[in-house]
Amino acid sequence: MTSMGNGPGTTGAWGRTRLEAEWLELVADVMAEPLGELPVPRLAMQLSRTFDGRACAFSAAAPDGAVTGEIYPLTERLDGHRAEVMEWGRRHAARFHPILVHYRATGRPRIAQVAEVPDEHVDRRLLTAWYAMAGGWGCADQLALPLLSDPTGMRAFIIGRDRPFSEREMDVARSLGRLLCGLDRQVRELAGRTPEPAAAAASRMTPRELSVLALLADGLTAAAIARRLFIGERTVHKHLEHVYAKLRVTDRLSAVVRAQHEGLIPAGRSPVGV
Structure with missing residues (x-):
């Protein structure tokens, strides 16, 4: 796996080794049992820790535009705005979240961060409004790691913080994106075939x-x-x-x-x- 990023607590060889060991332990734990369901809370919190995020959401966007999800950790209040963020996500994310607008324009959900969405896909006025609003939540800069698309819509982990993600962190995200898609694929293949304990x-x-x-x-x-x-x-x-x-x-x-x-x-x- 590519070396981890440079956020607080992860600088230097020791920090990278620690984070890599945490991911290895997580995958070992997950693979030790039949994957009846993706361990979303644990993955979300590990992603937030890896990228020094304020929080990590797991969202699902249905074909009709409806967006549902949860923010981890559940104790993160986002400076008192948690309920506002959840409500905005449900009502407006499909039309106004820069990354979702980018996905809709290209039809190809890929790992992306708000700071790098192309001008031809997202109007600069929308981005200005986004940063003005989400800056108050402390997580305007967001990185999306989408899972495999299916007929029911698109699902993604979205890490939020108050600064853009570096080139090295984007490399790490691409490596972890393949891991997450692999785990998701196994869940799909085992669904309905493995009895749950x-x-x-x-x-x-x-x-x-x-x-x-x-x-x-x-x-x-x-x-x-x-x-x-x-x-x-x-x-x-x-x-x-x-x-x-x-x-x-x-x-x-x-x-x-x-x-x-x-x-x-x-x-x-x-x-x-x-």
């Missing part, structure tokens, strides 16, 4: 995430979980971040309650602080 498949938990969740329910702190599993405390917090996103919760107590309700862990446990 009940609750674990429904919530897209990896075996390691389930282990961390079970220890969390037993009342262990992050440090204690790290010692029990022989991993770093930072890694524990990363797994918990993925767990919260997959369960659509924002704290440890809600995670345990939701997991118990879905049968991921036995009922009757109550976590303490992490």
Whole structure:
């Protein structure tokens, strides 16, 4: 894989190696189980981390122009504008998002960033209005990594931040785009052919995430979980971040309650602080 970008926390050989190791671990976890569904929350958060993004959305545009999606992490408020961003996406993105306008003009969804959409496809007045509006959200510069198109429309991961993406980052995006399309292709091929292991498949938990969740329910702190599993405390917090996103919760107590309700862990446990 091409070396990772130069955002904060990723500068130098150590940062690139760390990010590459995170992607390798993610792919290994995903491929360890039948791909019944694309692990969108985990992929979105890893993309945001890789490109030093404010957030990463996963959006689907239907042939009739309707756009739906979610923004990750779920706890990102976008300076208080999260609800506004979600509503704008649903009502106006198909006609006024620079990248979607570019896609509609060419008919070829490809990896693209707002800062590089061609003048012949997107009116400069639209771009000026876009930056004036999205600049207040802290994510006017966006990078789209579309998945394989299908008859139901186009789906893409969209990373947002407050500055354009470098040439090196665009190279990384193209490498990751092939990876994402490969995972998506496998999901499509396996859909309807592989039985899901009940609750674990429904919530897209990896075996390691389930282990961390079970220890969390037993009342262990992050440090204690790290010692029990022989991993770093930072890694524990990363797994918990993925767990919260997959369960659509924002704290440890809600995670345990939701997991118990879905049968991921036995009922009757109550976590303490992490």
